[in-house]
Amino acid sequence: xxxxxxxxxxxxxxxxxxxxxxxxxxxxxxxxxxxxxxxxxxxxxxxxxxxxxxxxxxxxxxxxxxxxxxxxxxxxxxxxxxxxxxxxxxxxxxxxxxxxxxxxxxxxxxx
Amino acid sequence: xxxxxxxxxxxxxxxxxxxxxxxxxxxxxxxxxxxxxxxxxxxxxxxxxxxxxxxxxxxxxxxxxxxxxxxxxxxxxxxxxxxxxxxxxxxxxxxxxxxxxxxxxxxxxxxxxxxxx
Numbered sequence: 001x002x003x004x005x006x007x008x009x010x011x012x013x014x015x016x017x018x019x020x021x022x023x024x025x026x027x028x029x030x031x032x033x034x035x036x037x038x039x040x041x042x043x044x045x046x047x048x049x050x051x052x053x054x055x056x057x058x059x060x061x062x063x064x065x066x067x068x069x070x071x072x073x074x075x076x077x078x079x080x081x082x083x084x085x086x087x088x089x090x091x092x093x094x095x096x097x098x099x100x101x102x103x104x105x106x107x108x109x110x111x
Numbered sequence: 112x113x114x115x116x117x118x119x120x121x122x123x124x125x126x127x128x129x130x131x132x133x134x135x136x137x138x139x140x141x142x143x144x145x146x147x148x149x150x151x152x153x154x155x156x157x158x159x160x161x162x163x164x165x166x167x168x169x170x171x172x173x174x175x176x177x178x179x180x181x182x183x184x185x186x187x188x189x190x191x192x193x194x195x196x197x198x199x200x201x202x203x204x205x206x207x208x209x210x211x212x213x214x215x216x217x218x219x220x221x222x223x224x225x226x227x228x
Contacts, residue, residue, distance in 0.1 A: 032215050043202055043219040044154070087154070091215055098167055099144070099217060103153035 003027060004090050006102035013109055017078045021105045023088030024070040032091040033071045035062055037084045038104065044087055047073075078109045113138065115205050115220035116185075123226045124193050132188040132223045136205030143186045144217060145178060146202045154202065160186060193227045200224050 005024045013019050025033075033050035047060065050071050054063040061074040071090075075082055088102040116135040124130050136143050145157040156170040160180035171178065175193075180186040190197055201224075204217040 034216065041200075043221050046216060046218065049216065089217075098156055098159060098169070099215070100156070101146075101154040 004088055004100045004102040006086075006088050006105045008103060008105060010106035010108050013078055013107070015078055015080060015109055015111055017109075018074065018076045019078060019107065020072055020074045021086055021088075021107075022070050022072050023090075023102050023105075024068075025088075025090045025100075026069070027090070027092055028066075028069060029092050030069075030090045033062075033064055034089040034091075035060075035071075035073050036087040036089060036101075038087055039084045044101075047086070075107075078107075080109050080111065083107055083109045115140075115203060115218050117201075117203050117220035117223050119223060120221060121224050121226070123228065125228050126194055127192050130190040130193050130197070130225055130227075132190075132201050132203075132225070133185040134188070134203030134205075134220055135185040136203075137218055140205035140207050140218075142206045142208055143180050144204045144206075145186075145188050146204065148200045148202060148222075150199075157188070190225075193225075195227050198225055198227045 003026050011019055035047040036044040037047045038044040048057050048062050050062040050064050059076045063072045085104040085106050087104045089099050091099045115137055118133050143160045146154045148154050158171050158178045159167040163182050175191045177189045200222045202222045203220045206217045
């Protein structure tokens with residue numbers, strides 16, 4: 001089982017739709033979780049951190065389920081500009097920690 | 112506050128030459144990470160450095176690749192005797208440090224796209 005897994009998609013949705021992605025992780029010692037967005041041929045950019053209690057930033061909501069070892073990202077009222085690849089990042093605690101990136105989920109929002 | 116800077120943005124090398132990629136972290140950040148991304152693939156961790164120390168290089172190929180982060184100046188990723196398979200985007204990221212979400216959040220540079228002919 002891979003350390004961090006994401007459905008590669010693509011998720012093809014119309015403008016205004018609500019879409020959700022999940023990301024599963026294998027190491028129960030994981031401590032910090034993030035969602036990044038990567039546009040084609042650009043660098044990843046931090047979208048939001050994921051807090052244990054869940055958190056919201058405008059149209060974006062992130063949640064963590066430690067029992068089932070997954071995090072989720074919900075995008076409401078999708079915009080054309082939301083089209084990108086969404087990367088899940090999981091950090092393990094302690095020692096020489098290495099952030100582990102998922103391969104990303106591709107989202108295409110069409111008119 | 113300038114972001115993470117990388118140069119060159121594009122680098123073309125012939126097989127057998129050396130490639131040097133530079134990364135200047137954000138001001139106040141003491142941790143640097145290098146990643147490689149092949150076309151249509153995800154980010155692969157290569158190496159994690161602090162000033163004058165390599166903390167983890169478990170993702171680095173055993174030969175031809177090396178990295179440093181000197182006390183003064185940028186972090187350098189060096190690839191000797193490049194081969195066509197080295198063609199990729201190389202991203203650098205920096206973070207303030209360890210210990211908590213804020214300290215561990217990484218910010219990426221624009222990347223260096225290496226093309227080996």
